Amino acid sequence: MDIKSLIPFGRPTALARGAETDPFTAMRREMDRVFEDFTRDWSLPGTYAGASGFLSPKVNVAETEKGIEITAELPGIDEKDIDLDLADGVLTLKAEHRAEKEEKDEKRQYHLVERSYGTFMRRFALPFEPDAEKITAGFDKGVLKVEVPRSPEAEPKGKKITVNGH
Structure with a gap:
């Protein structure tokens, strides 16, 4: 399986440059980033929003x-x-x-x-x-x-x- 196929389209990462060899680690980092981006503007009760x-x-x-x-x-x-x-x-x-x-x-x-x-x-x-x-x-x-x-x-x-x- 080609590791580059796991990288979202148009998104260069360290994996695309060959620095990352474990596709699951790269996928975990990408999922963490997606959830951080998605919830960045959410505020918990008790924060100014x-x-x-x-x-x-x-x-x-x-x-x-x-x-x-x-x-x-x-x-x-x-x-x-x-x-x-x-x-x-x-x-x-x-x-x-x-x-x-x-x-x-x-x-x-x-x-x-x-x-x-x-x-x-x-x-x-x-x-x-x-x-x-x-x-x-x-x-x-x-x-x-x-x-x-x-x-x-x-x-x-x-x-x-x-x-x-x-």
Whole structure:
């Protein structure tokens, strides 16, 4: 059997150049590549996929001298669809994305309606008692920025401990 007959038409590979001698290894590599190409644009629930409806925006959490700063990228989400909540030392960020698109063309006789919906929820356990009255949130150009300051009563009161040798 001619090994080159196993290579898909128009697809030069190492096998065609004679570098690969095992046709099953070459076939396995080709099948892996086909499945990777086929599923490349699929997103699992929990990854951001644009119009597919699944949301998991990128979120950065940074601890500052004053408290915690959270930045979340929420492209395509309206400010009214964002919900922030603080309860029992946990900050909850919820967002909902809704998009609907409709196209018609009587001359070309087609009608297209696309809808996508997605929700996102992320919870952040705060490592300190927050000053709930001073939490601020701003939303600009698809980026949400939340600043959670520490409560003045929760400021760490450290004590120097001396270590004695035996």
